[in-house]
Amino acid sequence: MGPPAMTLRELQYLVALADHRNFRRAAEACLVSQPTLSTQLRKLEEELGVPLVERAPRRVMLTPAGREAVERARRILDEVEQLKEGARRSCAAEAGALKLGVFPTLGPYLLPHVVPLIRARFPDLELLLFEEKSAALISRLNYGTLDAAFLALPVHDSQFHTEFLFEEPFLLAVPGTHALASRDELSITELSRYNLMLLEEGHCLRDQALDVCQLAGAREKSEFRATSLETLRQMVAAGVGMTLLPMLATRNPAQPAENIHLLEFSDSKPSRQIALLWRKTSAMGRLLADVAQVCRALPQELLAPRH
Numbered sequence: 001m002g003p004p005a006m007t008l009r010e011l012q013y014l015v016a017l018a019d020h021r022n023f024r025r026a027a028e029a030c031l032v033s034q035p036t037l038s039t040q041l042r043k044l045e046e047e048l049g050v051p052l053v054e055r056a057p058r059r060v061m062l063t064p065a066g067r068e069a070v071e072r073a074r075r076i077l078d079e080v081e082q083l084k085e086g087a088r089r090s091c092a093a094e095a096g097a098l099k100l101g102v103f104p105t106l107g108p109y110l111l112p113h114v115v116p117l118i119r120a121r122f123p124d125l126e127l128l129l130f131e132e133k134s135a136a137l138i139s140r141l142n143y144g145t146l147d148a149a150f151l152a153l154p155v156h157d158s159q160f161h162t163e164f165l166f167e168e169p170f171l172l173a174v175p176g177t178h179a180l181a182s183r184d185e186l187s188i189t190e191l192s193r194y195n196l197m198l199l200e201e202g203h204c205l206r207d208q209a210l211d212v213c214q215l216a217g218a219r220e221k222s223e224f225r226a227t228s229l230e231t232l233r234q235m236v237a238a239g240v241g242m243t244l245l246p247m248l249a250t251r252n253p254a255q256p257a258e259n260i261h262l263l264e265f266s267d268s269k270p271s272r273q274i275a276l277l278w279r280k281t282s283a284m285g286r287l288l289a290d291v292a293q294v295c296r297a298l299p300q301e302l303l304a305p306r307h
Contacts, residue, residue, distance in 0.1 A: 101149035
């Protein structure tokens with residue numbers, strides 16, 4: 001009889017060690033003792049015939065073989081979870097939990113409209129909502145800690161299925177005392193005369209706004225970068241400068257646009273495309289396609305021209 005084959009538990013221990021980079025914290029996360037976790041990882045190394053971990057007194061590092069093994073282990077564990085989820089869904093396709101991600105410049109403005117629609121269509125579905133920047137959402141999708149995420153296109157990852165939802169126009173927000181406040185629209189080329197306030201690095205809305213600036217010949221007001229869309233809104237209201245706001249962010253009745261005037265673009269229509277993405281291997285694909293269809297049922301007036 002040959003040596004025992006590696007187990008899923010060993011792969012879970014390896015992934016936990018990669019995530020925590022500490023034997024004690026990894027053991028606590030796996031609800032086992034530190035000696036048990038260490039022994040099982042040595043057993044896995046013996047089975048594979050290569051060292052996976054560099055053990056130093058104060059730190060833990062993965063070897064090149066260890067890093068590759070972690071990536072493969074994540075995919076294996078995700079497939080196993082999808083197998084379990086598929087079995088559960090075959091019994092109750094619209095029950096259970098749905099872990100749904102959304103990025104910060106969309107979540108507060110979209111979720112109040114779509115969450116009631118989803119709950120009405122799937123009353124037994126438990127929605128678990130996570131708000132993070134787009135890069136973190138994509139990472140969590142790949143690792144299987146999210147089932148799906150609302151993201152702005154394009155997303156260059158062949159592992160994802162993409163369901164386009166809607167196109168959201170951008171508006172120019174200026175202080176109520178600005179010369180442009182007497183107008184309802186402007187040409188995109190007119191932006192070349194102005195500097196725009198933008199979000200800090202890491203926000204997809206910053207990249208989208210920079211694309212508009214490049215198209216229009218406008219520049220960034222580089223001495224100020226906001227951490228949130230609401231900060232940008234307040235800076236416009238304070239008369240500090242102007243910015244681009246996505247349409248849904250201007251429809252929030254809880255955020256009155258005092259001393260802010262909004263202009264539409266008369267020629268080129270800058271916008272962002274919003275989609276729901278999930279792994280092509282997901283056992284929840286049929287349910288998620290139905291969720292996407294529900295999300296497309298937003299009231300038309302939310303994205304319609306204001307004038």
